[in-house]
Amino acid sequence: MIGAAALQGCAVMPPGVFADRASNVEMVQGPPVEDVVTAFDEALACLRGKVQPGITFAVGQIVDATGKESYADGATGKFVTQGAGEMVQSALFRAGVTVVNRRDPNIPIIETQWGIRDLQQQMPVNFYISGSVNSLDFIPGGGFSAQVGGVGPRYRQNRILIGLDLSMTDALTGRIVASVPLQKQIFSRETGASMGRFFGDTLVSLDMGGQEREAVHFALRQMLSFATFELLGQLMNASTFRPCSELVSPFHGTIGNTGTGDPEALQLARQRGAAAVAAQAPRPQQVAAQPQPAAEQQARPQAARSIEEQVRELANHAMVFGARAVAAAEESLAAETTDKAAQKAAEATELLRGAVQILQRAAELGLSGPEGDAVALVVERGISIVQQAQQDLARRMQAAPAAGPDAPAAPAAPQPDPEGPQPPRPGTPEAQRLGLDE
Secondary structure, three states: OHHHHHHHHHHOOOOOOOOOOOOOOOOOOOOOOOOOOOOOHHHHHHOOOOOOOOOEEEEEEEEEOOOOEEOOOOOOEEOOOOOHHHHHHHHHHHOOOEEOOOOOOHHHHHHHHOOOOOHHHOOOOOEEEEEEEEEEEEEEEEEEEOOEOOEEEEEEEEEEEEEEEEEEEEOOOOOEEEEEEEEEEEEEEEEEEEEEEEEOOEEEEEEEEEEEEOOHHHHHHHHHHHHHHHHHHHOOOHHHHHHHHOOOOOOOOOOOOOOOOOOOHHHHHHHHHHHHHHHHOOOHHHHHHOOOOHHHHOOOOHHHOOHHHHHHHHHHHHHHHHHHHHHHHHHHHHOOOHHHHHHHHHHHHHHHHHHHHHHHHHHHOOOOHHHHHHHHHHHHHHHHHHHHHHHHHHHHHHHOHHHOOOOOOOOOOOOOOOOOOOOOOOOOHHHHHHOOOO
16 A cells, blocks of 8 residues: 555656656646636627727837835746736727737837838827826735634635726827726635644644635736726717626726716817828928939839739828818818918818819729728818818808908909919829829
């Protein structure tokens, strides 16, 4: 029996204890690798399609501000994960919104330095999430132990309180449009029982027990997923967000005060972002005059260029002209004088005409999907606001004679600003390059 017990003891020893140093030990196989699933994934997936694809999100710095570290008794340093930003990025992707990677800009920067990429082609950000995990408190616990005749149970519990604050910022204005503070108590407990008896002169002692505790980093991932879900919800209408919020069980998470949101932020960001891109984009004349890299100077002619390249370039031009038409029309509406309003209205009309023409050409070549929807949205906005500018100008010109016989004559018909940005005209090299004369 002693030999059998010895063999059984050897069977449970770690695989590398008695292995020869020149041989590989057998690897221990644990549970299988699986997808990370949280209690808020269903609610995040419910948001798919409820945010316009043209609205882009990114994740900024989400730092560990707890200041808690430990290197004693086998500890490995930081108590809190340093990958909170990637967790939020995954939550945004689960929600189906358009996400751009700002976590590691080294690759596009290096490729730009090598001359094989243009940073202006990177998609601009409308909103970004930032914040910190800023509290980690170890709450003293309690327990008991009772023994009668050397036999009895024991029980002990303690908790960890972890908190974070995340904010959604409008990248154009820097204004915080949504904010979420969250906290969670992580529960831990230990149970067991022991027995000690003398059998004659022999002491027999038995002890058994177990511990259980929530995984700290998994609990933090769930907090970050819930916070991301709530940030997106604060930017949406309550009627749109409510069906998804009902999928979150109060057992897993609840927020009682969400009055910091701005439901109009998505619409404002789309309009302002388009206008900002248009204002920073170079004029067509300047684009034609800029020196091109050697690789582009040796590019194949228009007839040999791929359809995808032509569609992409046409979409970019239509977006720029549409956004500039919106900006010019807004300036016309806000102009203090009728002459200025007429000048800007004419400029907006000319830019809109070019945007519509380029969009039609791009549609003929196959522009569709989210990119086509985004361009069409900007052009539709341009049509609406240009019509408002023209109506406002007409009212101004009708009201001008009522000022009196000595009032100056009404301004002449609006003419485009010769120095302002103009769409490519038929017959010009720019129009031929874009395929507008075909």
